[in-house]
Amino acid sequence: MPGPEAMRRMDRWLGVPVCALLSGMRRAARTWRRTRAQEQAVRRVLFVQLAESGSMVLADPAMRELTARSGAQAYCLTFAHNRDSLAIAGTVAPERVFVMRTGSLRVLVTDAWRFLRDVRRERIDALIDLELFSRLTAALCVLTGVRRRAGFHRFGGVGLYRGDLYTHPLAFNPQLHMAQNYLMLVEALFAEDVPPAPRVPAAMLVPSVCRRELGADELAVVRERMGRLRGGPIGDERLVLVNANASAMLPQRRWPQAHFVALVRATLARYADVRVLLIGAEDDRATTAAIADEVGDERCADIAGHFALGELPALFALGAALVSNDSGPAHFAAVTALPVIALFGPETPVLFRPLGNATVISAGLACSPCVNAGNQRRTRCTDNQCMRRIAVAEVFGALCRVLDARPLRLAPRDALAEVGA
Incomplete structure (x- = not known):
């Protein structure tokens, strides 16, 4: 290819x-x-x-x-x-x-x-x-x-x-x-x-995507497979979806793996009723498996490759939030009401902000965005500081605002202390 x-x-x-x-x-x-x-x-x-x-x-x-x-x-x-x-x-x-x-x-x-x-x-x-x-x-x-x-x-x-x-x-x-x-x-x-x-x-001036009407059968299929993956049916827990991948066309869009690990750990420490699901395609499993292993918590599951692209709307409908690099899943979620936290660096949200219920976070560096319509969206950057400098605390804060908008059960630890500034 x-x-x-x-x-x-x-x-x-x-x-x-x-x-x-x-x-x-x-x-x-x-x-x-x-x-x-x-x-x-x-x-x-x-x-x-x-x-x-x-x-x-x-x-x-x-x-x-x-x-x-x-x-x-x-x-x-x-x-x-x-x-x-x-x-x-x-x-x-x-x-x-x-x-x-x-x-x-x-x-x-x-x-x-x-x-x-x-x-x-x-x-x-x-x-x-x-x-x-x-x-x-x-x-x-x-x-x-x-x-x-x-x-x-x-x-x-x-x-x-x-x-x-x-x-x-x-x-x-x-x-x-x-x-x-x-x-x-x-x-x-x-x-x-x-x-x-x-x-x-x-x-x-404010385009929107038509929401998908999901049938009970579509949701049941996803729920049943989710239950097999986690060893039991989904209860009252809230599902936080994490997409740590980006296409090979622009790998500079990736937030560092260590940042995702810190975010997942902080989320699980703060919220006792949350399970984190690492999503992606089959060829993304090297990344998702490494994050799951490093987190080392049974409430963090790698489900990359277990759901077809057409099943994502049903999966998103069951989720409480999605944290994603600037890539396909952040946009696919627009067909549902799922809150999205999208991380931008080499590209600009002025042009490519997701159309759904999205919060956009970027480091705001002077060199960003470095890809545009005039350079065929290519960059020579080998050190994506525009993504590295997006603080874990900022992303975690945005995720907390989403999760705190509904009743929850807090774990006794203060996860904010673990995240740092």
Whole structure:
């Protein structure tokens, strides 16, 4: 599977000439004929969002706005490993999702070719490229043959060159949350002026994700498996979920393992009715197992790899709080009422704050954020002080405020003394 840096290099060295070539061809075609994309009815719209699992949730308000506004069916193109992330919000029906696998370059190219064939069969009327200046996705959008296309364009501002490939190009606004930027792309798609400069409607200033309605069966499955993992049924204890992992695309987002250990110990010492569950995927177990071993308390359980992505909403519905690095689970929780404490460093919550019931904590260093739309979210930082300097006491204080909002049973020890300043 090509790594994140290999994908970025391919996007740069292959994407730039491809975008330039396609842009030239598009300009030449315009001199010979006028496009009538504006007059085309919008019945089927394709959203392109490949790499970021958390962004699937951030895009949900835009997808719902499109459906409410036009009645169009929403389709989506994503990488195969993100398909379950898209299903968390449940806005796009599974049969309307196109996927591309990333096992090898040959597989990726084969799936891209298959997608170009299949998307024409679906007779898509318009598309919205949600990617932040990915050149190859811009080229892919043109090759679909869809005549009405909205996507981010740098103009003279933020972003990378990717040619002139959209009929409705929109300037990316780094002062707006990503969910709002996505909503502006929907506005741009229906704009009469090109390039569009839509206003930000007041209702879009605070986007929200539609809450999932969880059935009794979904909750029962999670409860039953939880009971097997802990050796008995869940009683009146409160479940504090901890996500200590972050994707390989940006490992600098990780809060130090020792900080998580100190936080878990302090939480268990202060609250007698709390059990801490370390969550994650199967390949996260090296981290979660190490934290559980170091904590050394039977009330701290490593459950990484025991729940599928689609079961997370039910797990979150049973939780009392989630403490998470800036990664997918912090965003997935937005489909429930679960309070989230999200830790930010290399990225900014101005753009990527979770849309749910979230408290954001960052160290506020001058060098943060160091990744943005202009550098393809890459950084040379090897010492993530922006995460290391987030104090355990600050995170613990935020967690205590969540847990103290309901009756509890305090343990006799003063956990605040253990945490320190």
